Amino acid sequence: MGRTSDARNKILDAAAALIEQRGYSALGVAEICAVAGVPKGSFYYFFESKQALARTVIDEHWATQRRQWEQLLGGGESPLRRLRDLFEATEEIQRSGQQKAGVVAGCLFGNLALELSNQAEEIRARLQEIFDEQIDLIEQVVVEAKESGLAGPSVDSREAARSIVAQIEGRVLLAKLLNDPAQLEMLWRNCLDLLQVPLEARAAID
């Protein structure tokens, strides 16, 4: 029992690393098993298909990231400072990934959204849910920022949250393309702009 769940974890770890490096389509089950050091025959004991494996990788990655986001965005700090914490953590994750692997890996969900949206309906549906949850988590903070008078009164909280998520994905794309985590440094100022935070209020936050 201990050995079988160990094999499952090895497959998951290998798949997560390989999908991060090379995407999903270019991978084969044989290669995943070889990297995991697990006989290919045992793969289908744990996973119905390569797509079922990818789905599990996505779910586990989001379970971890969601906990981080909830911790960063739910704290006692002012709403704008919590958003800044999220951006700084996002930059730090890409920076430490680059230090380990030599390259910025980008966002697993963004990578797979562009690669698989029109090829794997089940993956697309799951990624839609995850991005919706991300927008929900940010929206709650934007609502607080509006209630505190920090965000502009004409800001639509839902749309602003969606714009912030889009800005994160766009900036992560540039960070990956340029292999430069510093592309994420502007997220904080972008967010202040997208929330129409008055210029005079910005100095007080820093």
Next chain:
Amino acid sequence: MGRTSDARNKILDAAAALIEQRGYSALGVAEICAVAGVPKGSFYYFFESKQALARTVIDEHWATQRRQWEQLLGGGESPLRRLRDLFEATEEIQRSGQQKAGVVAGCLFGNLALELSNQAEEIRARLQEIFDEQIDLIEQVVVEAKESGLAGPSVDSREAARSIVAQIEGRVLLAKLLNDPAQLEMLWRNCLDLLQVPLEARAAID
């Protein structure tokens, strides 16, 4: 001569459509030739490798798109209106692509940036140049907007242009994931926010 250049164009058209639908890694030369209706033997007469073909697809796509961007952004309209024209054209391209193919294909450059940045150094370098040119073209308009007092005086023109390109890529990602070109409708308001256009000036532009 007419026939050989015809075969080259067939390969390029097939490759562009297949890369748009399924990405680069999952494609093989045999499949591209089959869709193009061209014998596989003739592929290497025109292209050194699959990567050389992808590079040509990218170059041709950017040559066309750059002309569009120059036309949209170089016109006689006010700078902000020209940016709005660019966003509307971007949405229209995704919308008409969806009407033809049933799905939003997204941005060829964004798709390949996430898929190939860490796998194909030559493609990465070319995509870096293209994104830089996009940022250049937008930056020129942002400079004009600042000079006309439409954009906020503390806006950094280069960084704002980069943020607008990131916002386009992020919004296109959501449009592809949700198969919904309307995700691009907010680009105009996002841009006004990122350029810190005063609220009272916005009504005058619409």
